[in-house]
Amino acid sequence: MDATTPAVAGGFEPRITAFVCNWCTYTGADLAGTSRLQMASNVRIIRLPCTGRIDPMFITKAFERGADGIIVSGCHPADCHYNAGNYHARRRFAIFRELMDFLGVDTGRITFSWVSASEGGKWRDVVNDAVTRVRALGPFTDYRKLVVDPVATATGVVPPEHVGKEVPA
Amino acid sequence: MTELRELARRLLSEGTVNAVLGWEEGPRGARPAFVTTPEGADTLIFDHRCVHNLASYLSPRRPHLKRLGKVAMVLKPCDARAVAGLIRETQIPRDKVVLIGVRCGGVITDPDSTAPLTEATVADRCRGCPDREGHLADHTVGTAGPGFAGPSKRAQKIEELAAAPAEKRWAFWQSELEKCVRCHACRQVCPMCYCDRCLADKTQPRWIESSPHARGNMAWHVARAMHLAGRCVDCGECERVCPEGIPLGLITRKIAQVVSERYDFRPSDDPAVPAPVGTYRMDDPQEFIL
Numbered sequence: 001m002d003a004t005t006p007a008v009a010g011g012f013e014p015r016i017t018a019f020v021c022n023w024c025t026y027t028g029a030d031l032a033g034t035s036r037l038q039m040a041s042n043v044r045i046i047r048l049p050c051t052g053r054i055d056p057m058f059i060t061k062a063f064e065r066g067a068d069g070i071i072v073s074g075c076h077p078a079d080c081h082y083n084a085g086n087y088h089a090r091r092r093f094a095i096f097r098e099l100m101d102f103l104g105v106d107t108g109r110i111t112f113s114w115v116s117a118s119e120g121g122k123w124r125d126v127v128n129d130a131v132t133r134v135r136a137l138g139p140f141t142d143y144r145k146l147v148v149d150p151v152a153t154a155t156g157v158v159p160p161e162h163v164g165k166e167v168p169a
Numbered sequence: 170m171t172e173l174r175e176l177a178r179r180l181l182s183e184g185t186v187n188a189v190l191g192w193e194e195g196p197r198g199a200r201p202a203f204v205t206t207p208e209g210a211d212t213l214i215f216d217h218r219c220v221h222n223l224a225s226y227l228s229p230r231r232p233h234l235k236r237l238g239k240v241a242m243v244l245k246p247c248d249a250r251a252v253a254g255l256i257r258e259t260q261i262p263r264d265k266v267v268l269i270g271v272r273c274g275g276v277i278t279d280p281d282s283t284a285p286l287t288e289a290t291v292a293d294r295c296r297g298c299p300d301r302e303g304h305l306a307d308h309t310v311g312t313a314g315p316g317f318a319g320p321s322k323r324a325q326k327i328e329e330l331a332a333a334p335a336e337k338r339w340a341f342w343q344s345e346l347e348k349c350v351r352c353h354a355c356r357q358v359c360p361m362c363y364c365d366r367c368l369a370d371k372t373q374p375r376w377i378e379s380s381p382h383a384r385g386n387m388a389w390h391v392a393r394a395m396h397l398a399g400r401c402v403d404c405g406e407c408e409r410v411c412p413e414g415i416p417l418g419l420i421t422r423k424i425a426q427v428v429s430e431r432y433d434f435r436p437s438d439d440p441a442v443p444a445p446v447g448t449y450r451m452d453d454p455q456e457f458i459l
Binding site: 055060077084112126142146 | 340376382427428449
C-alpha cells in the first residue's frame with residue numbers, strides 16, 4: 001500500500017511527531033524535500049541539536065498531546081556532531097523502548113532510525129514505514145483516554161495544555 | 170548484636186565518627202536511629218525487622234546529616250548497593266563514611282510486624298538474594314541465617330506480564346497506576362533519588378502533570394523508571410512506602426533486567442564501574458534502530 005495516500009478516503013490519518021537531530025536527520029529530511037521525494041505528510045518534525053538532547057519525557061509529552069506515533073532519528077554511530085550524543089541516546093532509548101513495551105504500549109508506534117544528511121531516500125522510507133505501521137495500529141486512544149485533569153473537568157477551568165484538545169467522552 | 174554495639178561504642182568514643190546510623194527499638198517495631206553518644210550505642214539493634222535502607226540518609230538531598238560530620242552507617246548487603254551507587258555517582262566521598270556491614274539472612278515485609286522471619290513473611294526481594302554480607306563494608310559483624318530460595322514472586326509476575334499480550338499489560342498498569350496519589354513517597358525514600366529539584370516539581374515547563382490523574386501518573390512513573398534505569402539497587406523501599414500498594418518494584422526490576430542483559434551491569438558492581446546510562450560502548454546492540 002502506498003503510504004502517501006490514505007487507506008480510506010476520510011479515514012484515520014495518524015499524527016506522528018519526529019524528534020530529529022539538527023546535523024543529520026534534519027538535513028536529510030531537508031534533502032528529501034528539495035529532492036521532491038513523495039512521502040506521507042503525517043509527520044511533524046521537531047528539530048533538536050542532537051539525539052542526546054531527546055529526553056524520554058518528550059515522547060510521553062507528545063503522546064499526551066495526541067501523537068499517534070513517534071519517530072526519533074539522528075546521526076549514524078560515529079557521525080555525531082558532538083562525538084557521543086547518539087551513543088548515549090542509543091542506550092537510553094533501548095531501555096525506554098523496553099519500558100514502554102512493559103507498560104503495554106505497542107512499540108510499533110515508536111520508530112528509531114539513523115538517517116544521515118545524505119539519506120533523503122532513507123528518510124522517506126522511514127516516514128512511509130512509520131505512517132503505514134501506525135495507520136494500521138489506529139489512533140492511540142489508549143493514551144488519549146487517560147483522563148484529563150479531574151479538577152479541570154469539575155471546575156471547567158481548562159489548563160492551557162488542554163486547550164483545543166479533544167476531551168474523550 | 171553485642172558485637173555491633175561494641176563496635177559502635179568504640180567508633181564513637183574514639184571519635185572516629187560523630188554519629189552512627191542504625192536501627193533501634195521504637196514504639197511500633199524497628200526504626201532508624203541516629204546515635205551520637207557512646208552510651209547511646211546500647212540502643213542499637215539488628216534483626217530481621219530492620220527493613221529500612223539507611224543509605225537514604227546519606228543522600229546529599231538531606232544536608233542536615235552533613236552537620237554531623239563523619240558518620241558510620243550500619244548496612245545490609247542491599248544497602249551496600251545503594252552506598253556503592255552514591256559513591257559511583259560522586260554523591261558521597263568514600264572516606265567520609267564508615268560502613269558497618271551486618272550479615273543478613275533476609276528481612277520481613279513490614280518493620281512494624283512482630284512476626285518471625287518465615288517463608289511467608291520474608292520480603293519478596295530477599296527471595297533468592299545471594300548476598301549474606303555487604304561488599305563495601307569496613308567492618309562486618311553478626312551472623313546470618315541461611316537466606317531464602319528464589320525465584321521471587323515479583324520475578325514470576327514480570328514473566329507472566331511479559332508473556333501476556335500488550336493490551337493486558339496496559340490494562341494491568343492502568344489499574345495499578347490509577348491508584349497513585351502522587352505523594353512522591355517513592356521518591357523521598359529512594360536512596361538514589363537525590364536531585365535538589367525534581368523534574369516532577371518543575372512547572373516551567375511542566376513535563377509531568379502534578380495532579381493525580383492517569384496521564385500525569387503515567388508520566389511520573391515513566392520518568393521515575395527512566396531516571397532509575399541502571400541505578401535502582403532493589404532495596405524495595407519504594408514499594409514498601411507506597412500508601413496505595415502499587416507494585417513499583419516490578420517496573421524497576423524489569424528495567425534492571427534489561428540493563429543487566431544488554432549492558433552487563435549490576436548495581437552490586439564496584440563503584441569504579443560507571444553507571445550504564447551515562448556511558449556507552451561503540452558496539453552497543455541496536456537491533457531496534459532502523
